[in-house]
Amino acid sequence: MQRNKVTTVTFREMKERGERITMLTAYDCPTARLVDEAGIDAILVGDSVANVILGYKDTLAVTMEEMLHHTRAVARGVKRALVVGDMPFMSYQASVEEAVRNAGRFLKEAGAEAVKVEGGREVLDKVEAMIQAGIPVMGHLGLTPQWVHRLGGYKVQGRKQAAARAILEDAKKLEGVGVFGIVLECVPWQLAKLITERVRVPTIGCGAGPYCDGQVLVLHDLLGLSQLSPRFVKRYADLATLVRGALRRYVGEVRAGKFPTLDHSYEMDEAEFRKLKKSVGGGRESSV
Numbered sequence: 001m002q003r004n005k006v007t008t009v010t011f012r013e014m015k016e017r018g019e020r021i022t023m024l025t026a027y028d029c030p031t032a033r034l035v036d037e038a039g040i041d042a043i044l045v046g047d048s049v050a051n052v053i054l055g056y057k058d059t060l061a062v063t064m065e066e067m068l069h070h071t072r073a074v075a076r077g078v079k080r081a082l083v084v085g086d087m088p089f090m091s092y093q094a095s096v097e098e099a100v101r102n103a104g105r106f107l108k109e110a111g112a113e114a115v116k117v118e119g120g121r122e123v124l125d126k127v128e129a130m131i132q133a134g135i136p137v138m139g140h141l142g143l144t145p146q147w148v149h150r151l152g153g154y155k156v157q158g159r160k161q162a163a164a165r166a167i168l169e170d171a172k173k174l175e176g177v178g179v180f181g182i183v184l185e186c187v188p189w190q191l192a193k194l195i196t197e198r199v200r201v202p203t204i205g206c207g208a209g210p211y212c213d214g215q216v217l218v219l220h221d222l223l224g225l226s227q228l229s230p231r232f233v234k235r236y237a238d239l240a241t242l243v244r245g246a247l248r249r250y251v252g253e254v255r256a257g258k259f260p261t262l263d264h265s266y267e268m269d270e271a272e273f274r275k276l277k278k279s280v281g282g283g284r285e286s287s288v
């Protein structure tokens with residue numbers, strides 16, 4: 001059954017109906033198509049493309065141009081899911097004007113339908129201005145990888161009362177300026193549950209336990225294509241082993257002359273081939 005196109009309004013409606021929201025990352029057209037066909041509600045073109053695909057050591061280096069390039073590819077493969085473009089480090093932190101212009105580029109040039117930004121009170125004025133400009137924004141609290149140097153590493157956030165309270169306050173502030181959803185990454189499940197109960201916008205967990213309104217994972221983690229994956233990831237497939245096996249068989253068969261066979265070849269009509277031979281002469285000295 002083809003379900004209706006997901007919009008940012010659907011997010012709020014799903015929370016109100018108690019329906020869980022499914023979200024995954026994708027970075028290119030063919031995988032976005034597969035994810036969309038699986039019935040996922042939202043696809044995040046995450047800045048995790050930096051380490052998952054582009055080989056950077058963290059997400060800080062990825063540029064606006066790279067994010068737009070991947071978002072375009074994803075948008076071309078998607079029919080139903082909501083496409084969310086992740087704003088890269090320093091594309092929205094410096095000023096309100098830069099934030100609005102860059103967010104606008106995701107919608108205008110890349111086919112995204114919303115953007116995601118990391119942070120709470122620090123970026124509130126930017127988030128508010130983007131929403132005022134008609135750009136739907138998703139928040140991201142807890143472990144925010146773009147803030148890794150300020151956080152002192154990739155650690156679970158909000159374990160202590162004061163830090164947990166600050167995250168809850170940030171969630172309320174983001175709700176107040178009109179975000180349509182909030183990713184909660186690597187926070188204790190009790191805090192995620194409390195936030196989920198206290199805000200009307202859907203919370204999307206990522207290492208935040210089972211009580212959020214939805215769940216997001218990095219696609220390559222769940223497919224077993226990442227070298228390392230955090231404790232909160234469940235692997236639904238081991239594609240790395242499958243891919244390695246297939247590649248080894250290919251290398252072996254080409255070396256052994258087992259592939260390609262005539263079954264994988266195109267054939268010329270015999271009469272045409274005879275004419276060709278006649279025209280070029282049969283001998284080795286032929287110039288063709």
Ligand code: KIV
Nearest residue numbers: 025046047048183206
């Ligand atoms: O970039 C990303 O993939 C993310 C998700 C992990 C939420 O921000």
